[in-house]
Amino acid sequence: MSPRSLIRGVLGTLMLAAAALSAPAAAQAAPAPIVGGSQATETYSFMASLQQQGRHGCGGSLIAPQWVVTAAHCVTSRQGGVTPAQQIQLRIGSNDHTQGTSAAVQRVIRHPRYTGDVSGGNDIALLQLRTQVQNQPVSIASGSPSENSSTRLLGWGQTCPQQGCSQQPPRYLKQLDTRINPDRMCAAGFNGANELCVYGTPQATACYGDSGGPALIGGSGRWQLVGATSRAGQNGSTCGTGNATIYTDVTAHRQWISQNTGGA
Template sequence: MSALRFLALLAVLLATARAGSAARADIVGGRKARRQQFPFLVSLQNQGRHVCGGALVHPLFVLTVASCFQSRNPGIVTVVLGAYDLRRQESSRQRFSVRSISENGYDPQENLNDLLLLQLDREANLTSDVALVPLPPQNATVEPGTSCQVAGWGSRRRGGRLSRFPRVVNVTVTPPDRCRPNNICTRVFTRRGGVCEGDRGTPLVCNGLAHGVASFTLGPCGRGPDFFTRVALFRDWIDSVLNTPSQEHWPEGPPTEPMGGL
């Protein structure tokens, strides 16, 4: 990447980060996922409305992104597992409150280290609708050109309604010179496709492992590139949190501004 192009990319990244909730991400150009196809998907909800995604990585912990909580207390969020049809009351669902949160040096100005672990108030009951997603080892890489999947309840276009069912799209990992070292970037090259409003925090699954979590996107929804926090850089830290659950409860408090999607 040339110096001028790199500086231009950095300028856009900074503008995107400062935009906060205005920088959004949903599944664009995808297809309806099958029931139980992604049993690790998490719907983070505020007053019954889906606002961000996440992934169940331990019976007590959900992996998502810190940027979901820039302007809202995580203590008021409901963590919903086993959801599929957001417009129905499903017997498969399990609901939890957030007991505590753990972050690792999140920088909101540049959207760096955009990762968060939510500890649930009790252990999830693992079923065919609620399962764990495996994580990559520390410092593992994903080769450019790798085909991955991302799924979520985001809308199909900016400003559109959230999807009733999770939708999934196949994406391709871009070369490192079109991304940042702490991120994995993806695009859909043959048509419009990718993430947009409502899917921040949803996992990027490559070769069966959650290699990324959706952080932000550049350009219009579905045009990309889409930036995912690189989970493998934080695996040792994630394991340290999972192995030492907190005994303290996250205090609930009044909401400030609406929680941002991507």
């Protein structure tokens, strides 16, 4: 894995590859999974699986009946362009990523300041669905979580920390309860203004295949979205290296989200 990379996020490549993962290129990201977590203890109505040809590639969160937030690198091709909306399908609201509400994508909106280098920040994108779904969305928290506050991570990523150690994503959703790190625990290139430094180790972390999936605060029936999986917190190809994972701070992008969704 390239420095600070967790998720390659190239849906076309990810979905067609046998392992549903691709080898990350320099300064880009690769999909991250949940290592050391447990099977999901509840059904998250807002949890989305981004897919191509029926293969899971990244996670996302339903924030309104017609809108999903994910990582920008999940909708970026090897050439740096935006993945065409018609190539992306979603499954929403089931712990089994082969089930749940099926939704087609009408429009992909990548953050305009995302450069293709995830260490540059702004690793966030919006997916507008062709039609509204009935699933209950998750609300975005009013502000960034404080240092050492608890957070829950969700994903269908690989369950071992070394790149390529798993050839298939798990079918059933996993969760991991962890905490927000001090900013200093994440590597150079981390931007505390719009990113979250999340605690993790090679035995318990987000990893390849979890990209774009949520970091949550709150509890059952009152979950709030604070982050979207972006990349590793330190250099190295093993997930959890440096005891950190970097998440895009979704709360820091509230204004951009509101502008593009019409306040949805």
